[in-house]
Amino acid sequence: MDPITEIRARVDILDLVRGYVEVKKVGRSYKALCPFHREKTPSFIISPEKQIAHCFGCGKGGDVFKFIMEVERVDFSEALHILADRAHIELKGMSPEKKDEKDKIYEVNQMAVEFFRRQLQEKGEVAQKYLEQRGFKAETLAEFNFGYAPDSFETTYQYLISKGFNKQEIVQAGLAVAKDVKATEIYDRFRHRLVLPIRNLRGETVGFTARLLDAQAKEAKYINTPETPLFHKGELIFNLDRAKEEIKKQDAVIITEGNLDAVTAWEFGIGNVVCTSGTALGPMQVKLLKRFTENFLFCFDADEAGIQATKRNLEVCFAGDVSPRVVVLPEKMGKDPDECLRKDSASFKQALAGAVHYLDFYFAEIKGRLNPLFLENKKKITQELLPVFRKISNAVERDLALEKLAEFLQIRREPLIVELQKIKAENLEPKTETTPLVRNHSRAEILVGLLVEYPDLLKLTLEKISDLILTDDFLNRCLKELQAKNKLEDLTEEEEQKIKILGLMIEDKYGKFGQDALVQEVDRLIGGIQKETLLQKRQSLIEELKNCAEDTEKSRQILEEYSRLIRSGDKVTES
Ligand SMILES: [Zn+2]
Structure with missing residues (x-):
């Protein structure tokens, strides 16, 4: 079985959607408030039978792949990975048609990880000393792949070139900087710094964070990989790949401000720790963490900057419907989690256990002033x-x-x-991204939908639909095929989706109808469609008549045709 089919078989659309919105059973399907647009009455329908979810308000949704692509805003290959992860399916057997840009960047990054790691052992005396002072164990350094970027403008770049990567790939990975597009002058981004790889949820290195080693240098303390096709700062969380299982197990995540705080916590056996890398969490990151737990514990520095950073993060959580807690570091135990852990790990763990509700944090903080x-x-x-x-x-x-x-x-x-x-709500709430576009279904769509959903109906109405012609080519083809074969065959994937969505609408609208009522409904629809067709024909005859005012013979024919239509129209209305 190929991975796509296997994922379709193993990942249930209902389970998947439940991770994002609350669902309610209605008949054979489930309903929810649409995760893609704001609404007060649910128009998002999930069908476990059909394995699709669709919003009749904004039109978004689809199968498990489409749903993940839209809700996580990722491309197909990323969605494939997310779902494979969920279903515990290995994607190794997949041979991508071509090594694309992203794969190349992964490779460059991986090569750089190895290079920096060796540099740390061979030439990174200053970096080694720094790490020793911090007190990291050798296993920790190996686990996190700490490295050293040499004090040079081109050593890293030349090494990667010697390994067969080209200029464009190295620059795209953010490892080297080109002065401008055409520039031949290229230099290493990370120089004389301690480097720490940043990995995505799948554990692949997507970028680096690099710490200054020369205390005298007038440069930023930390520099990171810039935005690249792989490195999207707002969507990455340091250490989440290692911590995710433990986060699920403990149903809580500890969030630190500095990467090294997270590394230290990990070293001290705290497995559910991640890091915001010095900035406030973004909405995407909150969503990402919510996949694993809703219990967020912020454990930031004990100084004024740490308090302000905590507040910024709490507010992001409020918007994301998470009620976070705050870890208050014990007094005189150091300025940050790292120091505190090394001084007295027991009291740090006590502080974790005693994390306070965010309201208590606000009140305690303000009470001090x-x-x-x-x-x-x-x-x-x-x-x-x-x-x-x-x-x-x-x-x-x-x-x-x-x-x-x-x-x-x-x-x-x-x-x-x-x-x-x-306080005006408008200023605070994010703008709706999609304009709801409620569309009424045409009679033809409903008719085809009914006949697909209730094959019994087909036998009962076969005669009535035999002369029917639908103006929509696709629907007309479906109708003829249903007449001939009782079922639809050879649909493209897109057409199949269309039919499934029609089926959802039918279930929702007609789920409670008995057979008699359904037959009546089909009659009503057929009558309506015939009338529509007649009206359209009449309209076009009138147009024709206008255009042949000179030609009396033709006019006469058209008028004859027109009155014939009127007569048959009366018959339609009678039935
Ligand atoms: Zn919607």
Whole structure:
């Protein structure tokens, strides 16, 4: 079995969709609020029988592949990997038609990992010393593939060239910098730095983060691979590939600010740790983590910058419907998780276990600056916290936040609700990306859908549909084929999707109909289609008549035809 067929057989569309939205059983199918557009009544229908999900509001959805491509915004090959991962299917046997750009970049990166690693052993004295001072074990350095980028403008580049990669590939991977497109002058991006590979969810190296070793140099402390076809900063989470199983097992993820904090935590046996790499999580990253758990624990530096960074991250979580907790590092145990772990790992682990609810974090932090019991502070605190709590997308959570805030300030809850409503929602909520496009199905679509869904109906109505001609070529072909063979054959994949989606709509609309009611419905549809066809014919005859005003013989023929149509039209209406 090829991997695509195997994935289709092993990954259930309903299970898959359930990971993103809440579903409700309705008849043979399930309904959910569409994950692709904002709506109040569910128009997203999932059919386990047909193995498709489709939104009748915005038209998005499809089979498991299409769904993942749209919901995760990835291309087919990425979706294939995500689904293979889920189904525990190895993709090794797949031979890609051609080594594309991305594959080449993976290869360059992998070669660079090896090169940097050897450089660390052979020439990286300064880097080695730094790592020793930090106290990392040899196993940790090997596990994370720590390396050293030599103090040179072209050693890395020349090495990669000698291994058969070309200039374009090396520049595209972000390992070397070209001054401009045509420039012959090329230099290594990472020079005299400690380098740490950054891997994607599948454990493939997609880029690097590099730390300054020369404390005197006036350069950025960390530099990263720029955006490349593989390295999308907003979608990557450091160490998630190693930590994902443990995150699932513990149903919690610990998020640090610095990559090395995460490495240290890992060294101390904390397996469910990842890192934001110094910036706030983006919505895509929140979504990615939510695939594994909804319990986020932020464990940032104990200084003012760490507190501000924590706040930024919490707000991203609110929008992503996650209620995070905050780890408060024990006092006098160091400025960051790394220091704290090395000083006293037991009390660090205690702090993890005692992570506080985000509301308690906000209240404790503000209490250090403003006494909530002083009258003049109550308003200040409200002004600071309400805009933050307004971002909580879950209404129940938001309500809880107001209740706790009222308690904290020792005031009633009602005025807080009034103030909250004053904060304009429009500024906070992301714009809808898709314009809902509710489309009514034509009679012809419904008719074909009914006949496919209920083959019994076909026998009962065979005579009535024998003369019927549908204006849509595809639907007409379907109708004729159903008449002749009782089923549809030789559909293209796209056509098959169309039919499945029609089937979903039929289930939704006619699922509760008995056979008599269905036959009546088919009659009604056929009548409607015939009338439509007649009207169209009449319309075109009138047009023709206008064009042959001079030709009396032709006019006479057209008029005759027209009155014949009127007569048969009456017959249609009668039936
Ligand atoms: Zn939709």
